[in-house]
Amino acid sequence: xxxxxxxxxxxxxxxxxxxxxxxxxxxxxxxxxxxxxxxxxxxxxxxxxxxxxxxxxxxxxxxxxxxxxxxxxxxxxxxxxxxxxxxxxxxxxxxxxxxxxxxxxxxxxxxxxxxxxxxxxxxxxxxxxxxxxxxxxxxxxxxxxxxxxxxxxxxxxxxxxxxxxxxxxxxxxxxxxxxxxxxxxxxxxxxxxxxxxxxxxxxxxxxxxxxxxxxxxxxxxxxxxxxxxxxxxxxxxxxxxxxxxxxxxxxxxxxxxxxxxxxxxxxxxxxxxxxxxxxxxxxxxxxxxxxxxxxxxxxx
Numbered sequence: 001x002x003x004x005x006x007x008x009x010x011x012x013x014x015x016x017x018x019x020x021x022x023x024x025x026x027x028x029x030x031x032x033x034x035x036x037x038x039x040x041x042x043x044x045x046x047x048x049x050x051x052x053x054x055x056x057x058x059x060x061x062x063x064x065x066x067x068x069x070x071x072x073x074x075x076x077x078x079x080x081x082x083x084x085x086x087x088x089x090x091x092x093x094x095x096x097x098x099x100x101x102x103x104x105x106x107x108x109x110x111x112x113x114x115x116x117x118x119x120x121x122x123x124x125x126x127x128x129x130x131x132x133x134x135x136x137x138x139x140x141x142x143x144x145x146x147x148x149x150x151x152x153x154x155x156x157x158x159x160x161x162x163x164x165x166x167x168x169x170x171x172x173x174x175x176x177x178x179x180x181x182x183x184x185x186x187x188x189x190x191x192x193x194x195x196x197x198x199x200x201x202x203x204x205x206x207x208x209x210x211x212x213x214x215x216x217x218x219x220x221x222x223x224x225x226x227x228x229x230x231x232x233x234x235x236x237x238x239x240x241x242x243x244x245x246x247x248x249x250x251x252x253x254x255x256x257x258x259x260x261x262x263x264x265x266x267x268x269x270x271x272x273x274x275x276x277x278x279x280x281x282x283x284x285x286x287x288x289x290x291x292x293x294x295x296x297x298x299x300x
Contacts, residue, residue, distance in 0.1 A: 036281060042274040049268055060275035071276070073251045074259045077164070078234060081255065084168050086233035089175030093225060096176060097183035098210075112184060118174045125170050126242050132156035132166055160252040163244050167253050170239050177232065179225030186221030190214055219295065226291045234284055237261065256280050 011018065043060055047053035064071050096115055100108050118125075131139045134155040141153040156162045194213050195203075203209055215222065237257035240246075244253045247262075256276065264273030 039274040039277050039281075042271050043278045045271040045274075047269075047271040047274075049270055053271065056271070060272050061279075063272070064275060064279070070251055070254065071256075071259055074254045074256045077252070077254055078236070078256045080164065081168060081171065081236050082230070082233040085171045085175060085236065086229050089172055089233065090179065090225060090229040092172070093176050093180040093229070094183050094222075097180055097187055098214075100184065101187040108184075112181070115176045116180060118176065125174060125239055128166070128170050129157065129243060132162075132243075134158055157244050158249055160250055163248060163252045167236070167240050167243055170243065171233075171236055174239070175229075175232070177228060179228040182221040182224050182228075183218070186218035187214065190217045222295050223292055226295060227288050230287050230291060231284055234280065234287075 042053060044055060044057060045053035046056050046059075100111050100115075103111065133139075133141065134153055134157060136142060136145060136153050138153065138156070140156065141150070144150045145153070154162070156166060190213065194217070195209055198209060198213050203212060235257055236255050240248060240253040240255060240258060246258065248254055257280075260273055260276045260280070263269045263276065
């Protein structure tokens with residue numbers, strides 16, 4: 001029997017399963033795979049929606065790196081945010097999930113809701129505009145003036161010295177998202193008998209339990225959390241616009257997504273915007289592959 005005949009028989013035997021995943025597969029193809037492929041094609045064109053796309057080869061990519069200093073600034077800002085927000089947010093999510101897992105069920109549920117709330121609160125981060133308002137009515141300025149630590153209000157959201165730090169702080173505040181919930185679920189799914197067996201085999205403390213039992217059993221959740229963490233860290237945009245405006249002063253918090261929105265939504269240079277999107281897509285893909293390769297070594 002040839003490999004194709006064997007595969008065909010396997011498909012026939014599993015036709016009910018393929019029928020069940022068909023709706024998701026069709027939707028995923030229509031709204032993810034095809035848009036990615038179309039973006040790759042348009043990235044080699046000059047396209048403004050109103051006129052037919054014109055093939056221009058690598059001109060968009062050359063322009064990005066050689067003729068667009070704002071894009072290079074956006075790359076720098078995005079990398080700074082990703083390097084800080086990604087790992088710290090990931091570790092915060094896991095540590096909080098690990099600590100909450102030790103609590104009684106009702107208290108764990110309550111605290112999970114409290115810690116998860118910022119990530120589903122929509123535009124609640126705009127409250128930080130009032131906290132860091134540049135006048136004396138802003139909460140932070142008011143408290144510092146009251147304590148005599150400053151003598152005039154600080155322009156927190158307009159001064160390049162503070163803008164990036166505030167955006168990173170707010171992004172971390174919102175970082176306990178679905179990755180956090182997946183860690184909670186993963187910790188709850190570890191077979192407790194494995195800890196008893198490990199104690200007999202010589203595991204002496206909680207750190208050894210974590211490394212040799214908990215983390216290896218949570219690899220799927222760790223992978224998922226890593227993907228979400230990397231994606232969210234590289235996709236920071238709404239927070240920068242809400243806090244520091246668009247564009248931010250001297251592009252101090254301008255990110256790749258901000259640049260993509262600028263050319264894709266405002267200027268309608270869809271070919272150029274597609275080139276930005278393609279670069280961001282492959283950057284996320286490469287980083288996710290690297291992170292997953294590292295996580296496979298957990299517990300070994």
